[in-house]
Amino acid sequence: MRSNVAKKQHEPKSASSTASRPYRIEDQVGYLLRRAHQRASAIFQTSIGDPNITPTQYSSMVKLNEYNELSQNLLGRLVGMDKATMQGVVRRLRERGLVDSRPDPGDARRTLLSLTTEGQKLTNKLLLNGPAVSRETLKPLTAQEQKQLLDLLSKIV
Amino acid sequence: MRSNVAKKQHEPKSASSTASRPYRIEDQVGYLLRRAHQRASAIFQTSIGDPNITPTQYSSMVKLNEYNELSQNLLGRLVGMDKATMQGVVRRLRERGLVDSRPDPGDARRTLLSLTTEGQKLTNKLLLNGPAVSRETLKPLTAQEQKQLLDLLSKIV
DNA sequence: CCCATATCGTTCGTGTACGCACGATGCCAC
DNA sequence: GTGGCATCGTGCGTACACGAACGATATGGG
Numbered sequence: 431m432r433s434n435v436a437k438k439q440h441e442p443k444s445a446s447s448t449a450s451r452p453y454r455i456e457d458q459v460g461y462l463l464r465r466a467h468q469r470a471s472a473i474f475q476t477s478i479g480d481p482n483i484t485p486t487q488y489s490s491m492v493k494l495n496e497y498n499e500l501s502q503n504l505l506g507r508l509v510g511m512d513k514a515t516m517q518g519v520v521r522r523l524r525e526r527g528l529v530d531s532r533p534d535p536g537d538a539r540r541t542l543l544s545l546t547t548e549g550q551k552l553t554n555k556l557l558l559n560g561p562a563v564s565r566e567t568l569k570p571l572t573a574q575e576q577k578q579l580l581d582l583l584s585k586i587v
Numbered sequence: 588m589r590s591n592v593a594k595k596q597h598e599p600k601s602a603s604s605t606a607s608r609p610y611r612i613e614d615q616v617g618y619l620l621r622r623a624h625q626r627a628s629a630i631f632q633t634s635i636g637d638p639n640i641t642p643t644q645y646s647s648m649v650k651l652n653e654y655n656e657l658s659q660n661l662l663g664r665l666v667g668m669d670k671a672t673m674q675g676v677v678r679r680l681r682e683r684g685l686v687d688s689r690p691d692p693g694d695a696r697r698t699l700l701s702l703t704t705e706g707q708k709l710t711n712k713l714l715l716n717g718p719a720v721s722r723e724t725l726k727p728l729t730a731q732e733q734k735q736l737l738d739l740l741s742k743i744v
Numbered sequence: 745c746c747c748a749t750a751t752c753g754t755t756c757g758t759g760t761a762c763g764c765a766c767g768a769t770g771c772c773a774c
Numbered sequence: 775g776t777g778g779c780a781t782c783g784t785g786c787g788t789a790c791a792c793g794a795a796c797g798a799t800a801t802g803g804g
Binding site: 641642643644668669670671672675676679694695696697 | 788789790791792794798799800
Binding site: 453455457458459460461462463464465466467468469470471473474485486489492493509510557560561563564567568570571575578579580582583584585586587 | 610612614615616617618619620621622623624625626627628630631642643646649650666667714717718720721724725727728732735736737739740741742743744
């Protein structure tokens with residue numbers, strides 16, 4: 431009984447004499463970014479052409495395809511994952527035979543990563559679908575809005 | 588030896604006779620959304636005022652603060668989490684005494700969730716910092732750009 | 745009334761994501 | 775040189791995120 435204290439039931443807490451809009455979770459950047467990211471991931475999974483490859487695995491492989499060989503930490507910086515996360519991503523890619531590793535001959539702390547032949551083949555196949563994934567994700571927007579969104583996101587990253 | 592097959596080392600794969608820009612991971616919506624979401628989460632953690640509350644826990648509590656009582660599934664739909672994710676979020680909030688639950692008297696399948704008195708107190712405290720979190724996240728943008736971004740994100744969610 | 749279908753909450757498995765602490769290695773100033 | 779400090783990779787703990795499968799309950803059509 432004591433737990434249902436007096437609570438106004440019928441007005442959505444507008445408060446404030448100033449004209450500031452009410453605080454709604456649905457209007458907050460963080461919330462919208464989470465939802466948008468969820469949708470983008472879902473589209474990726476259905477459209478990239480291999481349901482077992484995740485967005486982060488994909489970006490890691492694409493980066494390894496550009497550079498021939500990268501240390502784990504550097505790869506992590508390039509794709510925006512911290513080293514603990516990178517650890518798991520690389521382990522899974524290695525377990526599937528998509529990525530190879532060897533100690534860096536010039537620095538014993540580092541491990542150099544590269545795509546296996548199979549990894550290269552898969553990456554090139556997935557790269558064909560990459561543009562379609564982005565296109566589908568941006569579909570609700572006009573061409574101009576799409577450019578704007580990419581621009582604004584770049585600024586806050 | 589056999590693994591370093593012929594690979595052009597010096598040009599970033601522009602290809603294509605058409606003027607289409609090269610495909611760069613850094614320019615894809617999904618990638619930018621992931622990075623932007625990471626940054627937003629980091630800002631949330633440092634600015635919301637309680638390092639133990641996550642963004643999803645926060646939005647759940649705010650929603651429970653608006654509506655008095657909600658079933659777990661409905662809450663999940665309102666904050667955009669599937670039921671499996673909701674499960675864990677609610678369990679943790681309950682373990683900390685922030686959320687209470689009781690069986691729905693009208694539907695034995697449902698569990699009704701509500702904030703405890705402590706949960707209400709914490710939510711109201713965090714709500715004071717909510718606007719600052721969004722403000723900080725949007726700081727790199729002008730006022731007009733901020734509005735644009737929220738608008739565009741709403742459209743693709 | 746009863747059965748097909750849908751919804752609700754749970755559980756399991758996998759994968760990001762990050763803080764923290766650790767040991768090994770590299771590097772630079774002294 | 776060597777000692778202090780940074781960097782690299784690893785391991786552990788916690789938390790989101792979701793698909794899939796499951797049992798219990800609800801509902802609507804026949």
